[in-house]
Every structure is written in structure tokens, then in C-alpha cells.
Amino acid sequence: MTVPRDRSFVQVDVFSTRPFQGNPVAVVMDGTDVTDDEMQRVAQWTNLSETTFVLPATTPEADYRLRIFTPQGELPFAGHPTLGSARAWLACGGVPRHTDRVVQECGAGLVTVRRGTDMLSFAAPPRIREGALDDAYLHRIIKAFGIQAEDVLAHQWVDNGPGWAVLHLPTADDVLALDPDLSLIPEAMVGAIGAYPEGAEHDFELRTFAPGCGVPEDPACGSMNASVGQWLTATGAAPSAYRVSQGTRVGRAATIEVNAEADGTVWVSGTATVLVRGTITL
Template structure:
């Protein structure tokens, strides 16, 4: 599946195994390491009566309790395979982080951002590690926050989108970082923000387009600035054209949406 782009093969890929029932943890991890994608997912029967299916999400380096683009890619694949949601246009995914709603609006899928497990400003020592890894000065950081909804994310806000695009991070000394950078475009631009996401802690140097990061950053910005609807560009430095739509409903739920396209469909021997 290609996720978060209107142009196939320019978003973020995820491998979806539609029936993972007979696979153990080691087999799932081998497949994820072999695909070498940022994530691979395995669909299973749900254990909760409210859920339509259960998903396990693996990076090349380990399992995640939740991730964004694998959620949308898995929902698309499940629907394409004949899945019928119990609640009409609301698909309910069960994952290690709990139940996650996915909203279907025509061809657009959006997931409801899960609650963050950790928030608040970064500790001085951790922030210093991020600044050193990014090769920037402290005055370039407008704001910073823990935005962890499972993978361990943190984020720093830089003055402009170009500052984000110009980053040449050296993560060799901080291999456990799970961090993003966001910067604003000028008013009137096609996108409100540019995002980049670095995840060496799970074996992914830079994630092309990251739904979970955008979800929790959307919650943070909505909470602190009141911004409720905007579009994000991500992946330019990797030759991608990621597009993420963030919206907040009247209940305060942040929804993260984007395009989903099936690029390969067939049989895997595992």
C-alpha cells in the first residue's frame, strides 16, 4: 500500500499481510525486516467485540503499539478484501495501543488520533541531544514537546519550513532518538507546515511520511494554538510527495487523513 500521497509511489509504503493468524512473533519480525519498509502489518481476528479487525505493526527493528500510515494502509487493504465495518463508514481497528477509529469519507480515510502517553516540554538533557543531532543552535527552537502516542515521539518546532528541509541530522551519537521537526510555510502557501520524522530508535533513519507523529503534533498544536485544520507536506528530502490533512471536530478529536493506493496485491509465502 502507498499512503499519504495523491500520487502513487510518492507516499509512504506499508506491506499488509491480510491473514496473519498462523504467524508467530518471530515470523512477523522476519517479514518486516525482509521488506525493509518503515512498517509491515499483519491482520488478525479481533479480540474486542467492538473492533472490525486486529492489527500488529512491525518495523525492521521491532513491534509498535500504534502507527499512522500502517493504520490507513491496513484499513484500505481490509476494505478492499471485502471487509464490512460494523458501524457503516467508521472502521474500528484493534491494536496494542487500544481501539482506533478510521473514518471513511468517499475515497479518503482518516484515523482518530489516539491519546498521547506522554506530553509536556522536553527535558534539558534530551533537548540538548536533539539540538546536537540536528546541528542547530538553541535559538532555532521555537517550541518543543513530548508527543508520544506509542512509538516514543518528541518534536521541535523550527522557525520555517525551509529550516526543516535544510536539516542534515547526525544521529550516529543518539541512535535511540524518536524525534520530529516541524516548521511553518508562509501564509497563503499550499501547505501550512513541513514535517520531517527521524526514528533511528526503531531502525528507520527518516520516515517518509509519518501519521502517528502528525497525529500527536496536531493534538499539541490544537491544544496550544487553537489551530484546527491544516495540511502538512512531508518527504521532500526523500523524493516523496507526502500530503497529510489534519482536522479537528467539534468534540476535539483530531483526525489524520491522506490518500491510500494499492500498488501490489498477491500471495506471500511465509
């Protein structure tokens, strides 16, 4: 049995320039010899959307390995934990192999994180499922959202690991008006996006609901923004660069920037600010 010891612990606020208005992630900086069950218990205890554990990389291309846990299970990839953990690793003295980027190893493979002046950006991983939703699942989501079929402009699987699906609604106001009955879709990982009027501070409002992971509404979701960005920019439903507002209905003020490059790579960018430093005994 491993004797508990103090390990560095960091909490990072991601996707907001205003303190305590983004999406927090808890980062255990040394996950060595922590068991799967212990990791899961810590994630349940922090009760955040995600808690991560930093481990030595198993491949020379990566700077570190990351394991990502929701209150109910492990994810192969998640967006705001990727940016938050990269910020925590750098703030705790991590030295990347390349000065302009960090390479994270996780269940989804290698994820590149660019280092900007004020923001970090991750390259969206490939989707493992895409295409239109089947009629039965779409009907369940529409019923849970309390809307009509004619309110849906488009719908899509946008799964890059967590299991995301999304509905495209006509306006940001339509998205903000949703008051979903998640008991009708308890296993779902689903979002809704709608456009703001031209000239607004943000181009879209996005909301993500994750009852399947024990998170009724995520304040700011990098993984869904990544895969939705791949979908919308590829179909021409969004420009190659746009800004998303998220968290409004849960009292947060997150801003996510999405940029699709000429080679098709979609980058998701946002701030990541260390707000808590200390130790955790594990």
C-alpha cells in the same frame, strides 16, 4: 510446526495522490498462526517503515486486530499503517460493522478510521507522554540537528506509542535544511515541524527521524502528525484544520490533513492506494 501456506499480501501507498510518492506499508492479510519471530523476520525482509498483520478481533467493537512491526520491533500504534491496513482490508473484501467507519484493534486499543470519498481518517489516540523535553535530551537533539538553541520555538514529548518527541522550528525551510547526524541520537524517535508562508499549498513541513526503529527518515508519518496536531491545535500554534507536507527531502510528495473537532478529537486524513496485490508464503 506450522506448515507454510500462501496468504494474501497487499502493499498500499499512503498519504500521496501520486503513485509511489507516499509511504508504503506491507500488509499480510491473514496473520493467524504466524509467530512473533516470523512477523519480525518478514518486517526486516520487506525493509519498509512498517509491515502489518491482520488478525481476527478479540473484542466485538472491532472489525479486525492489527499487529504493527518496524524492521526492529513491534509498535502498539502507527498512523500510516493504520490507514494503509484499513484500505487493504476493505479492498480484500472486508465488511465493517458500520458503513462509515472501520474500527481497528491494536496495542494502543481501539482506533476509529473514517471512510471518506477519496481519503481515510483516523482518530488520534491519547498521548502516553507529553510535556517539554528535559534539557539533556533537548541538547542532544539540537546538536544532532546541527542547529542552535535559539532556533527552537518550542519542544514537546508527543508520544502516542512509538516514543515521539518534536521540535518546532521557525520555518519550513529550516526543517528542510536539517541534515541530522543520527549517530548522536541512535535511540531517538524525533521530528521537526516548521511553517510555510501564508498562502502556500501546505501550512507546515514535517520531518520524522526514527533511528530507534531502524528508519533514518520516515517519508510520511501519521502517528507523529496525530500527536503534533493534538499539541499545536491545543496551544493555538496551529489552526483547527491544516495541511502538512512530508517526504520532500527523501523524494516523496506526501500530504497529510489534520483536523481538530470541537470535542478535542484530532483526525488525521490522507489517501491510501493499493499498488501491489499477491501472496506471501508463511
